[in-house]
Amino acid sequence: MKIPIPLFLCFTWGILGVFASESGDSLKESLKFLAEKRGILVGAAVAAKPLKADPLYAGILAREFNILTPENAMKFENIHPEPERYDFADSDAIVSFALDHHMKVRGHTLVWHNQIPLWLMTKDYTRDELVKILQGHISEVVTRYKGKVFAWDVVNEAINDDGTLRRSIWHDGIGPEYLELAFKWAHEADPDVMLFYNDYNGEGLNGKSDAVYDLVRGLLAKGIPIHGVGLQMHLNAGWYPDPADIDGNIKRLMDLGLQVHITEMDVRLKEPLSKEKLEEQAKVYREIMEICLRRRCQAYITWGFTDRYSWIPHYFFGWNDGLIFDRSYQPKPAYLALIEALKN
Numbered sequence: 001m002k003i004p005i006p007l008f009l010c011f012t013w014g015i016l017g018v019f020a021s022e023s024g025d026s027l028k029e030s031l032k033f034l035a036e037k038r039g040i041l042v043g044a045a046v047a048a049k050p051l052k053a054d055p056l057y058a059g060i061l062a063r064e065f066n067i068l069t070p071e072n073a074m075k076f077e078n079i080h081p082e083p084e085r086y087d088f089a090d091s092d093a094i095v096s097f098a099l100d101h102h103m104k105v106r107g108h109t110l111v112w113h114n115q116i117p118l119w120l121m122t123k124d125y126t127r128d129e130l131v132k133i134l135q136g137h138i139s140e141v142v143t144r145y146k147g148k149v150f151a152w153d154v155v156n157e158a159i160n161d162d163g164t165l166r167r168s169i170w171h172d173g174i175g176p177e178y179l180e181l182a183f184k185w186a187h188e189a190d191p192d193v194m195l196f197y198n199d200y201n202g203e204g205l206n207g208k209s210d211a212v213y214d215l216v217r218g219l220l221a222k223g224i225p226i227h228g229v230g231l232q233m234h235l236n237a238g239w240y241p242d243p244a245d246i247d248g249n250i251k252r253l254m255d256l257g258l259q260v261h262i263t264e265m266d267v268r269l270k271e272p273l274s275k276e277k278l279e280e281q282a283k284v285y286r287e288i289m290e291i292c293l294r295r296r297c298q299a300y301i302t303w304g305f306t307d308r309y310s311w312i313p314h315y316f317f318g319w320n321d322g323l324i325f326d327r328s329y330q331p332k333p334a335y336l337a338l339i340e341a342l343k344n
């Protein structure tokens with residue numbers, strides 16, 4: 001029996017080649033096909049809901065990317081909602097999807113000051129209790145995805161813009177040594193997984209990126225297992241760090257023997273949308289990809305891939321449209337700019 005497919009889906013899926021076979025010509029134009037030739041991983045953050053409910057979303061992910069990051073599913077409040085209960089439903093679903101499609105997974109994130117569950121926020125714990133909680137959490141989550149997650153953001157956003165250490169439940173309750181303990185515990189749980197420090201606003205050369213540099217250099221000097229730095233790269237097309245500074249920062253981190261991943265890139269645009277703004281945005285995506293290719297970053301990951309589902313309008317009032325596919329899943333100039341950068 002023939003199942004009728006609505007006309008608009010035929011049209012969109014046709015354009016995107018979602019039905020193309022793995023060997024089909026249109027796949028040869030995909031980001032991941034070109035990225036594999038250049039030796040770089042290209043990826044996107046993934047939300048569990050549309051992955052389950054929206055076949056176009058899953059189809060484009062599978063077609064375009066070779067690495068995924070769960071956008072929220074592995075954060076403390078979601079994966080460890082009660083003291084004695086973990087909830088792996090969404091994270092397992094994303095990891096299975098990735099592995100079924102021969103994609104790598106970046107685990108995000110083990111230690112962060114945000115998206116902490118209520119049970120941790122509403123009680124006073126002693127230092128010993130917090131040490132036990134964090135060690136147990138890291139050990140449980142990393143062990144579950146041993147051999148499946150390729151790199152972990154062990155600690156996320158621990159440094160303030162002025163370069164000082166951020167105060168948080170972990171910093172205040174355990175002391176600044178929580179950072180090195182977290183890396184050690186993660187390494188104990190999976191000695192083969194790569195461990196990253198991840199942050200924003202330290203992409204170029206400034207006080208914050210100096211502090212990140214000093215932190216990771218200090219960890220390395222102490223023999224703490226750390227393998228890379230994630231540069232989040234939440235940019236806007238009107239203002240972003242000087243590409244020469246981004247290049248210099250990536251170089252100095254790599255000179256320490258660390259890997260550098262672009263972990264959460266988006267380039268938000270002030271509403272209303274215009275053709276010029278989309279071109280500006282494309283230029284930023286292209287520039288960062290060119291730096292990455294030149295410096296041999298191992299991964300270039302965007303924070304989502306379609307403007308249909310993005311954190312931007314919820315967090316930056318009056319801004320939107322930061323990703324490389326629009327809300328109807330049409331590729332934007334930014335997508336084409338990445339294709340061009342990978343080809344050249």
Ligand code: XIL
Nearest residue numbers: 071072108156200232264303310311
């Ligand atoms: C964001 C998610 O995209 C949102 O859905 C959630 O409500 C808040 O967190 N830096 C990070 C990411 O490291 O985890 C954040 O993700 C965006 C900023």
